[in-house]
Each structure stands twice: as structure tokens, then as C-alpha cells.
Amino acid sequence: MAIAPAGNGSSDSIETRQSWVVAWIALAILSLSYGAPLVAVVALKPIAAELDTARSAPAIAGSLAYLGSGLGGILMGWLSERIGVRAVVMSGSIMVCLGLYVASSGGLTSLYLGYGLLVGLVGTSGMFAPLMTYVTRWFDRKRGTAVALISSGQYIAGVIWPALFQVGIERAGWRQTMATYGLFVVCTVLPLALIFLRRPPEYAAAGAAGSGPASGRPVLGLNPNLALGILATATFFCCVTMSMPLQHLVAFCSDLGFTASHGPAMLSLLLACAFLSRQFWGWLADRIGGLRTVLATSVCQALAMSLFLTTQTEFGLFTISAIFGFGFAGLIPGYVLTVRELFPAREASWRVPVILFLGLTGMATGGWLAGAMYDYFGFYAPAFLAGIVANVANLALVGSLVWRSRSSGYRPVFA
Numbered sequence: 001m002a003i004a005p006a007g008n009g010s011s012d013s014i015e016t017r018q019s020w021v022v023a024w025i026a027l028a029i030l031s032l033s034y035g036a037p038l039v040a041v042v043a044l045k046p047i048a049a050e051l052d053t054a055r056s057a058p059a060i061a062g063s064l065a066y067l068g069s070g071l072g073g074i075l076m077g078w079l080s081e082r083i084g085v086r087a088v089v090m091s092g093s094i095m096v097c098l099g100l101y102v103a104s105s106g107g108l109t110s111l112y113l114g115y116g117l118l119v120g121l122v123g124t125s126g127m128f129a130p131l132m133t134y135v136t137r138w139f140d141r142k143r144g145t146a147v148a149l150i151s152s153g154q155y156i157a158g159v160i161w162p163a164l165f166q167v168g169i170e171r172a173g174w175r176q177t178m179a180t181y182g183l184f185v186v187c188t189v190l191p192l193a194l195i196f197l198r199r200p201p202e203y204a205a206a207g208a209a210g211s212g213p214a215s216g217r218p219v220l221g222l223n224p225n226l227a228l229g230i231l232a233t234a235t236f237f238c239c240v241t242m243s244m245p246l247q248h249l250v251a252f253c254s255d256l257g258f259t260a261s262h263g264p265a266m267l268s269l270l271l272a273c274a275f276l277s278r279q280f281w282g283w284l285a286d287r288i289g290g291l292r293t294v295l296a297t298s299v300c301q302a303l304a305m306s307l308f309l310t311t312q313t314e315f316g317l318f319t320i321s322a323i324f325g326f327g328f329a330g331l332i333p334g335y336v337l338t339v340r341e342l343f344p345a346r347e348a349s350w351r352v353p354v355i356l357f358l359g360l361t362g363m364a365t366g367g368w369l370a371g372a373m374y375d376y377f378g379f380y381a382p383a384f385l386a387g388i389v390a391n392v393a394n395l396a397l398v399g400s401l402v403w404r405s406r407s408s409g410y411r412p413v414f415a
Contacts, residue, residue, distance in 0.1 A: 062367050085131065163261070240390040244384060336352055
């Protein structure tokens with residue numbers, strides 16, 4: 001199946017300076033909103049200690065936030081088509097603020113309600129999936145680069161916030177830190193969305209630049225929904241692997257006896273490398289296509305995850321964290337770009353959130369699974385091994401789609 005050209009730099013391109021302004025604002029919003037789940041990550045051990053519970057219990061809060069964000073993203077994608085992404089993002093920021101306040105106000109029930117329902121289901125869900133789809137509609141020539149940029153918001157959040165949260169937790173406690181950050185999110189995201197999130201340019205009829213394939217056509221020789229199901233399942237498995245170091249690296253370092261500041265610093269390094277390398281993966285995706293980029297970055301993630309089993313030294317783990325950050329960074333933008341290449345543009349508002357829902361479900365599963373396996377075994381090696389197995393399953397599914405793309409004549413065309 002041939003894909004319509006993504007534009008050739010001619011005057012009919014939808015890309016303008018405003019496209020990049022929108023992309024950078026979306027990046028800022030995601031960098032702010034995705035600090036919310038990181039409070040619970042950095043405070044994992046203090047929360048467990050204060051509430052006198054196993055480590056897997058507060059880890060569920062982060063998992064619920066991911067799960068809620070993914071599930072709510074399908075609804076918010078639909079809603080943003082009807083009332084506009086600006087209103088959806090603004091309401092999401094209010095819900096994140098309220099959710100962090102509720103999560104900080106009581107025990108495990110409040111933590112789960114705040115993170116799962118408010119931060120996840122009706123909060124960050126109104127930012128991640130809707131903004132990813134929204135920004136793709138401002139680009140036709142450099143879509144991969146733009147998606148890679150804005151999806152790096154989570155990793156910029158990871159670079160900036162963990163060390164600051166650690167200071168806040170040590171000085172004021174995890175409850176005060178959580179509630180204060182919620183107020184900060186709403187005070188920054190609301191004006192950014194109000195001022196900058198304008199209506200995107202409209203695509204022309206099917207077959208024009210940026211419109212994507214015609215509706216109803218087979219995808220890689222498969223029924224379109226079956227192809228989406230395979231892609232979504234692959235997303236689930238890769239995100240199971242991805243989430244384990246992201247949610248448990250700080251606690252893992254503490255178990256090894258490193259100082260309290262080294263775990264957050266290691267997480268920040270991992271996410272800084274993810275941000276920088278994601279720009280490389282976006283550049284590559286604009287040249288080889290989203291599907292092949294997913295395969296390449298999934299191989300890198302599997303290799304990096306394996307390295308966590310090889311050393312427990314401080315220098316070694318800093319190095320492996322950087323390698324892991326490079327390895328997994330291209331996965332999510334690669335999946336989003338694949339959906340935009342394989343399916344009609346007008347279907348992106350629900351197909352992209354479905355992919356992200358399965359990805360965030362995988363994040364939730366991986367975070368919970370690593371905590372549960374730690375509680376059972378008393379160390380993280382079995383959990384990391386389970387993450388490698390999940391990555392192998394992802395490689396099998398993505399590899400089958402790449403193989404079908406060769407036999408079906410799939411040839412994405414790039415500027």
C-alpha cells in the first residue's frame with residue numbers, strides 16, 4: 001500500500017511558523033502536566049513508610065494514573081474534536097491540580113482516587129492524546145520531528161522535576177510537595193492553553209497532502225482494525241518494559257545503598273538522554289517511516305533493559321540509565337507516526353488515543369508488576385527479566401508488521 005506524499009515543501013504545505021509555536025507550547029504543557037505522576041515515583045518509599053504498606057501499594061497510584069490517562073484519552077480525543085483542544089487541555093489542568101490535592105489529603109484510598117480518577121482519567125488524559133493528535137494536524141513535511149519533540153514533554157518533566165521533588169519531600173514532606181505542584185500546574189497550563197492553542201489548519205479532501213490513505217482500504221493487507229489491534233498490542237508490551245526503570249529506578253538505587261540524591265539524578269539522566277535521542281528518532285522516522293523506526297528503537301530498548309541485569313555499581317547504572325534513555329525514546333512517537341501513515345487523517349482522533357491507551361495500560365501494568373515482583377522476591381532482577389520477555393513479544397509483533405509491509409508494497413514517501 002503506497003502512502004500519499006507528506007508534502008514537498010511547496011506552497012500547499014500546511015506547515016508555517018505557527019506550527020512550530022504550537023509544537024513548543026504543547027511541549028511546555030506536557031512537561032508541566034507530566035510532573036504530576038513523578039511526585040509519587042520520587043516519594044514511593046516515604047509514602048509506603050508513612051502509610052505502613054508494601055511498596056507495590058503506592059506504586060499502584062502511578063499505574064492508575066497511566067491507565068486512567070490512556071482510557072480517558074479516547075474520550076478526550078473525541079471531545080476535542082467537538083469542543084476544541086483548548087477547552088480540553090484547560091479542564092485537564094484543573095483536574096490535575098484537584099487530583100494532586102486529593103491524593104495528598106489522606107491514605108491509600110485518597111491516593112488512588114486522586115491519581116487514578118482525577119490526575120489520570122480526566123486530567124492528563126486531556127493533554128497527552130489530544131495534543132499528540134492536534135500537533136500532527138499542523139505538520140505534513142516534518143511530522144515525525146514535531147511528534148518526537150512534543151512527546152518529549154514527559155522526559156523533560158523527568159529531567160526537571162525529580163530532583164526538585166526530592167528537595168521538597170525532604171523539607172516539607174510528600175503531601176505538601178504534591179499539593180503545591182498541583183497548584184503550579186494549573187497556574188501555568190491554563191494561560192498557555194488559552195493564549196496559544198488555536199484551531200489547526202483543515203486538511204483537504206482525501207488524497208491531498210497530509211490527508212493520509214483513503215478510509216476503508218486494507219492496511220498492510222489486513223483489515224484496518226485488525227492492523228490497529230496488532231499495533232496496539234505491540235505498544236502494550238513495549239511499554240510494560242519501558243515503565244519498569246521509569247517507575248522503580250529511584251527505589252532500586254536506594255536499595256543498593258546509594259545516597260538519596262543519586263536515584264533522582266539517575267532518573268533525570270535517563271530522561272535527559274531520552275529527550276535528546278527522541279529528536280534523533282523523529283528525524284529518522286521522517287526518512288524511514290514510523291513502523292521501521294518502532295522496530296529499531298524496540299531492539300535498542302531490549303538490549304538496554306538486559307544491561308540492568310549486568311551491574312549494580314553506581315557508575316555502571318548511570319551509564320545503563322543513559323543507554324536505556326536512548327533506546328526507548330523513539331517508541332511512542334514512532335507508533336503515533338505509524339498510525340498517521342497507515343490510516344486516514346480523519347480517523348486519527350480515535351486511532352491515536354487507542355494506541356496511547358494500550359501504551360499507558362502497559363506502563364501501568366509494568367509499574368505494578370515490578371512492584372509486586374519486588375515484594376515477592378525481595379529484589380528487582382526477576383522484574384527486569386519479565387520486562388525483557390515483554391519486549392521480545394513486542395519485537396515479534398512489530399517484526400511481523402514490518403515483514404508484511406515489505407510484501408504488501410508499503411512505501412511511505414517523505415519530503
